[in-house]
Amino acid sequence: MILVAILRSLENGLFRILSSDNYLIHLGAYLHHSEIKAAQGIKISAQGLEHAIAGTALHVVGPHDDLDEIKETAMEDMKSVMNRIDKSGEGVCVQASTLGSLEALLEFLKTPVVNIPVSGISIGPVHKKDVMKASVMLEKKKEFATILAFDVKVTPEAREMADDLGVKIFIADIIYHLFDQFKAYIENIKEEKKKESADEAVFPCVLKIMPNCVFNKKDPIILGVEVLDGILKVGTPICIPQRDFISIGRIASIENNHKPVDTAKKGSKLAIKIIGSNSEEQQKMFGRHFEIDDELVSQISRNSIDVLKANYRDELSMEEWKLLVKLKKLFEIP
Structure with missing residues (x-):
């Protein structure tokens, strides 16, 4: 208290x-x-x-x-500061040398450009009790298990406990430097999450097979396609909605003008290689399981949608999000 x-x-x-x-x-x-x-x-x-x-x-x-x-x-004055704590209970802990410094830091963190929620505040050096308070976020939102210490010292005991628990402490005498440190930390966490969830992230796309561009009919299937909508990426699972959503494999590679690329946007015309799964299921073949008039669609799921929302929200345009909603209805995903 x-x-x-x-x-x-x-x-x-x-x-x-x-x-x-x-x-x-x-x-x-x-x-x-x-x-x-x-x-x-x-x-x-x-x-x-x-x-x-x-x-x-x-x-x-x-x-x-x-x-x-x-x-x-x-x-x-203290009540005014306490009212700025995020009511959701999720956010970083901030610590400053004086009430005035604390108010300045809180005002900065709530600006639209910064927008960092705060769950706890304190004045004076960072002690073990402050680290314990911040560690609560480890179970809620790991990136918020953080103390932004503005113009205060950190006791050796607090630093040791923070290292043991996994609580991050950022120290600076200038508010902007605190923000830069925290921003870099968040970006690193985002990149780690993207790498961990890369296999589960399925971006929405709709492909059209171009005439006279079937280069190999069976595994690996090699086709010339046009991206009608969305964003095509290597690793995307492909299915045929017109054929009871039959799965034909994953995109193994993409070539644009004979050059390998990892991604392609709407309007692109390129060659793709599709490899089947390693299961004992029958390998799909062009001419037997699907035809040139069939559209190829990325095979999304409830989990893949959640992964996109959590880790790739900024990588999809508004048009691509609309396509995702359209495909969600097509696949009857709740």
């Missing part, structure tokens, strides 16, 4: 303060001053001061003041 310390004035109406402006201290006693001018560095001694939050306003409670009312006023 975060508390704001409310300091009561002493009987003489003054706080016990220690000036750092070349004043002497004898035997650990404080020097009392009746007046302190602006810009002088001072230290304040009071009960409960360890709960005070750096950067919050200092309120003096007089004999006739309403303490509860002043407490509520003192907490307004």
Whole structure:
């Protein structure tokens, strides 16, 4: 729980303060001053001061003041910051040296260009308890098991625990540098997920067999095709909807003007090689299982759609997403 310390004035109406402006201290006693001018560095001694939050306003409670009312006023800044925490419970943890720094960081993270959700906040050095709080995201969303530490130190114990648990801690004295570090980290995670799910990602495409372009009728089937719609990629499983969705194999290679390519867009005319599965199922053959007028369609599934949404959302245009929806209905995928 975060508390704001409310300091009561002493009987003489003054706080016990220690000036750092070349004043002497004898035997650990404080020097009392009746007046302190602006810009002088001072230290304040009071009960409960360890709960005070750096950067919050200092309120003096007089004999006739309403303490509860002043407490509520003192907490307004903190409430404003707490309201910026993502209500979904998913997001990074952010840590700063003062409340003002924390507010600046939160304001930056919520801008549309950045848009990084925050699930927890703290002020001061990063301790083990902060790492434990961030580690909750390991079970929810791994990339958010992260602490963005702005202008604060990380204790050795916290660093060790973070390494053991897999919590990432990014440190910087400039807000933009924190964002750059986190952005690079997210991009690396995305690339890893893409590699892991590459075999399951099926991009939507519709192909037309071109006349006089059947170069090999059986495994491997080699055809000249035109991409009528969508995006064709090496590894895409192909089926024939007009023939009860019969599967004829996967795209093993693509050639455009006799040059190998990994992908092709709508309107492209190229040669493809289709290899059958390694199962004992009968290998498909042109002229027996499908004809030149049959359209070739990527064989999508519920799982392949989910993989595209999770890891390849930015790689599909709006038109290609519309084709995916159309194919989803064609395959009667819930």
